[in-house]
Amino acid sequence: MDRTSVEEDHVETDPRRRTPRTDAVLSDERLRKAADRLGEHVVKQTVRATLERCRAGELAPEDVVGAAVDALPPAATSLRRVVNATGIVVHTNLGRAPLSDAAVEALGVAAGATDVELDLATGRRGRRGRSALGALAAAVPEAGGVHVVNNGAAALALVTCVLAGRGGTVVVARGELVEIGDGFRIPELLESVGAVLREVGTTNRVRLADYEAAVAEDPDGTAFVLKVHPSNFVVSGFTSSVPVEELATLGPPVVVDTGSGLLRPHPRLPDEPSAAAALRAGADLVTASGDKLLGGPQCGLMLGRADLVESLRRHPFARAVRVDKLTLAALEATLVGPLPPVVAALEATPAELALRAQQLADQLGDLGLDPPPEAVPSVAAVGGGGAPGVELPSAALVLPARLAGPLRDDPCVPVVGRVERGRLLLDLIAVQESDEADVLAAVRRAAR
Numbered sequence: 001m002d003r004t005s006v007e008e009d010h011v012e013t014d015p016r017r018r019t020p021r022t023d024a025v026l027s028d029e030r031l032r033k034a035a036d037r038l039g040e041h042v043v044k045q046t047v048r049a050t051l052e053r054c055r056a057g058e059l060a061p062e063d064v065v066g067a068a069v070d071a072l073p074p075a076a077t078s079l080r081r082v083v084n085a086t087g088i089v090v091h092t093n094l095g096r097a098p099l100s101d102a103a104v105e106a107l108g109v110a111a112g113a114t115d116v117e118l119d120l121a122t123g124r125r126g127r128r129g130r131s132a133l134g135a136l137a138a139a140v141p142e143a144g145g146v147h148v149v150n151n152g153a154a155a156l157a158l159v160t161c162v163l164a165g166r167g168g169t170v171v172v173a174r175g176e177l178v179e180i181g182d183g184f185r186i187p188e189l190l191e192s193v194g195a196v197l198r199e200v201g202t203t204n205r206v207r208l209a210d211y212e213a214a215v216a217e218d219p220d221g222t223a224f225v226l227k228v229h230p231s232n233f234v235v236s237g238f239t240s241s242v243p244v245e246e247l248a249t250l251g252p253p254v255v256v257d258t259g260s261g262l263l264r265p266h267p268r269l270p271d272e273p274s275a276a277a278a279l280r281a282g283a284d285l286v287t288a289s290g291d292k293l294l295g296g297p298q299c300g301l302m303l304g305r306a307d308l309v310e311s312l313r314r315h316p317f318a319r320a321v322r323v324d325k326l327t328l329a330a331l332e333a334t335l336v337g338p339l340p341p342v343v344a345a346l347e348a349t350p351a352e353l354a355l356r357a358q359q360l361a362d363q364l365g366d367l368g369l370d371p372p373p374e375a376v377p378s379v380a381a382v383g384g385g386g387a388p389g390v391e392l393p394s395a396a397l398v399l400p401a402r403l404a405g406p407l408r409d410d411p412c413v414p415v416v417g418r419v420e421r422g423r424l425l426l427d428l429i430a431v432q433e434s435d436e437a438d439v440l441a442a443v444r445r446a447a448r
């Protein structure tokens with residue numbers, strides 16, 4: 001065969017040669033509009049990835065523009081909206097608490113210029129976040145003062161820095177030296193801001209006498225007594241801990257890290273400490289996260305004695321953990337608005353959830369899946385550092401396990417379930433009804 005004709009033939013069919021130029025694709029009207037909205041960089045990246053598929057022969061050159069338009073992300077963030085069908089209400093890897101619609105709307109309002117630190121009536125500087133702080137104070141009248149920082153760890157670090165920062169002693173039970181997650185540990189956090197730990201008791205038991213002895217050893221050096229809620233594990237059997245009421249008799253201030261952020265006791269979570277109960281029991285300060293059981297944005301709450309809260313607020317370190325206007329807006333909306341999704345999930349009844357699961361199963365009956373979709377009772381968990389060991393009765397849609405991967409990697413709305421005994425369960429406790437259409441569509445795509 002003649003060598004030249006082989007090469008000419010090759011030129012015509014080789015997709016690498018026929019791949020359009022990046023500039024030519026980018027000049028398409030739809031992609032130019034997208035660049036105005038998403039930014040040049042995001043659009044270029046999408047176009048490059050699409051051209052790569054064309055070069056690999058997966059895509060015809062004439063289809064490149066259409067495919068690039070389809071592949072554009074919905075927003076200029078690569079974070080994706082995900083449906084949490086894991087049955088873990090506050091899922092750390094899925095961003096903990098989903099915000100309520102009211103909180104999302106508040107984010108939009110606060111996103112631009114806003115009066116977060118300006119009193120519009122007088123034109124003078126206003127107290128930063130006064131309305132969010134006012135809403136928090138109103139929700140927990142037991143607190144003389146309230147303050148908000150970046151997250152729960154920042155709240156505890158600020159309290160420790162202010163009360164025990166220069167070598168002050170923090171008395172804490174050995175059974176409460178908690179690792180929060182991702183390798184971060186409360187004792188190391190306390191030491192990192194200059195406190196000295198005085199551990200009391202054993203892993204499973206501690207008595208008031210242990211605390212008394214530790215405080216008596218160093219009455220002037222004891223900065224505070226800390227009680228940490230073991231929020232992500234349960235110790236059962238031969239155990240004892242000392243309630244806040246008794247710690248309050250010791251003398252030094254009592255700080256309670258409740259973790260999960262319940263402001264008031266919740267009937268479905270009888271063993272979960274709340275800020276109001278801890279303060280009533282005599283705690284001087286309570287710290288908590290905003291994005292666990294409170295159901296709000298990531299933030300750290302501090303509630304308690306007005307003089308202590310004021311000293312926290314005025315300390316230089318407070319500025320380093322200052323909360324932003326978006327958080328303040330979302331926190332206020334969470335506190336004064338309709339029930340956030342986390343709280344709604346805690347209140348959903350198994351019967352309602354079972355009905356929703358059955359309706360989803362019925363709507364997927366035509367897919368010919370083997371085994372066919374069905375509704376089953378399920379056991380959900382609070383997760384995310386709250387109410388460990390509590391079982392929440394729920395319901396799930398059961399699908400073949402082979403759909404787990406495709407659903408999680410869905411191009412439109414990823415759905416994350418859990419595989420249990422060879423089946424995929426989509427637990428509905430944390431799936432909002434408004435997400436159900438997306439779940440159905442994703443299952444149809446995954447089943448194809």
Ligand SMILES: *Cc1c(COP(=O)(O)O)cnc(C)c1O
Nearest residue numbers: 151152153229231258259289385
């Ligand atoms: C979650 C938790 C923290 C840490 O709070 P972040 O908001 O994650 O920083 C601290 N203490 C306890 C008891 C917790 O449960």
